[in-house]
Amino acid sequence: MTKHDMAGNRPRILLIGANGQVGWELRRTLAGLGEVIAASLEGEYGPVIDLLDPASLARLIADSQPDAVVNAAAYTAVDKAETDHETARRINADAVGELGALLAARGTPIIHYSTDFVFPGTLDRPYTEDDQPAPLNVYGETKLGGERALLESGARALIFRTSWVYGARGANFLLTMLRLLRERDELRVVDDQIGSPTWSRMLAEMTAMILYRVLRGELDLDEVGGLYHLTGSGQVSWYGFASAILEASGLESSLIPIPSTDYPAPAKRPLYSVLDNRRFRETFGLAMPDWRISLDQCLEELR
Numbered sequence: 273m274t275k276h277d278m279a280g281n282r283p284r285i286l287l288i289g290a291n292g293q294v295g296w297e298l299r300r301t302l303a304g305l306g307e308v309i310a311a312s313l314e315g316e317y318g319p320v321i322d323l324l325d326p327a328s329l330a331r332l333i334a335d336s337q338p339d340a341v342v343n344a345a346a347y348t349a350v351d352k353a354e355t356d357h358e359t360a361r362r363i364n365a366d367a368v369g370e371l372g373a374l375l376a377a378r379g380t381p382i383i384h385y386s387t388d389f390v391f392p393g394t395l396d397r398p399y400t401e402d403d404q405p406a407p408l409n410v411y412g413e414t415k416l417g418g419e420r421a422l423l424e425s426g427a428r429a430l431i432f433r434t435s436w437v438y439g440a441r442g443a444n445f446l447l448t449m450l451r452l453l454r455e456r457d458e459l460r461v462v463d464d465q466i467g468s469p470t471w472s473r474m475l476a477e478m479t480a481m482i483l484y485r486v487l488r489g490e491l492d493l494d495e496v497g498g499l500y501h502l503t504g505s506g507q508v509s510w511y512g513f514a515s516a517i518l519e520a521s522g523l524e525s526s527l528i529p530i531p532s533t534d535y536p537a538p539a540k541r542p543l544y545s546v547l548d549n550r551r552f553r554e555t556f557g558l559a560m561p562d563w564r565i566s567l568d569q570c571l572e573e574l575r
């Protein structure tokens with residue numbers, strides 16, 4: 273039994289980035305575990321937190337006295353990061369290291385997220401946690417910096433590397449496709465980048481299930497802490513993903529597969545960034561369903 277069970281009081285969970293697409297889902301899935309202190313840049317649901325201001329981070333930890341932290345905030349504008357390296361680094365790397373140091377000092381566990389974009393995408397099999405990262409873009413480089421800073425801080429941390437996140441809310445491929453398919457008769461979509469779509473809801477649910485066990489003292493982060501790959505199962509190209517969205521939505525439009533070279537963007541993307549989830553599955557006994565199942569469930573909800 274943990275101190276919370278014995279005292280009958282509820283653990284305090286500090287959620288950073290509560291207004292992002294994953295953070296928004298986490299506000300719901302974490303609610304059953306304890307008191308959620310939902311911090312965000314604009315303070316929509318609780319305290320304001322700006323990761324560009326390290327003093328505000330220290331203040332937030334001191335004021336909220338959390339028993340656990342989930343950090344869903346990040347600089348996620350992949351193309352913009354190419355010309356805004358400094359801001360991306362401060363939010364994705366420096367602030368994560370500072371957060372780690374604050375939590376290491378008080379022994380507070382943290383769950384944090386990283387990305388498939390830490391890999392160059394040159395393998396012909398799913399990437400494992402033991403594969404060498406080599407990001408192709410600034411976003412991936414700064415997220416890798418965050419992973420390293422958190423691990424080096426000595427905090428009791430779990431880092432979930434995820435990919436291709438979509439959901440019913442936020443800026444994501446699913447919502448963009450649904451809008452464009454309604455507006456246009458024809459759409460060109462990249463067919464040579466392969467990855468694993470991940471529903472933000474599933475990511476938030478997996479996080480809550482793991483955190484429940486951490487808070488009860490059933491999972492010792494000194495033993496199982498570290499990096500894990502956590503994505504929807506299966507793999508598909510953006511074109512394949514768009515085709516599944518078109519089919520399930522029943523909209524009238526048509527899709528044309530194109531190579532990445534026909535869709536130039538400031539940031540280079542990996543061609544193959546599927547993540548092997550075996551370590552997560554074997555350690556925690558949980559796995560996300562196939563991406564098609566989650567897509568159908570998310571679309572059901574949108575309807």
Ligand SMILES: NC(=O)c1ccc[n+]([C@@H]2O[C@H](COP(=O)([O-])OP(=O)(O)OC[C@H]3O[C@@H](n4cnc5c(N)ncnc54)[C@H](OP(=O)(O)O)[C@@H]3O)[C@@H](O)[C@H]2O)c1
Nearest residue numbers: 291292293294322323324345346348385386387434436437
């Ligand atoms: N989306 C993906 O496809 C994807 C793929 C792999 C990994 N990930 C990782 O998954 C995690 C969650 O991503 P997401 O998709 O939920 O991203 P998101 O929707 O962009 O949410 C990120 C949140 O961070 C907040 N934020 C930005 N700058 C901040 C600052 N200076 N201080 C405090 N908060 C700040 C944003 O606030 P505003 O909304 O007010 O700007 C936003 O609410 C991130 O670690 C991301 O790197 C995402």
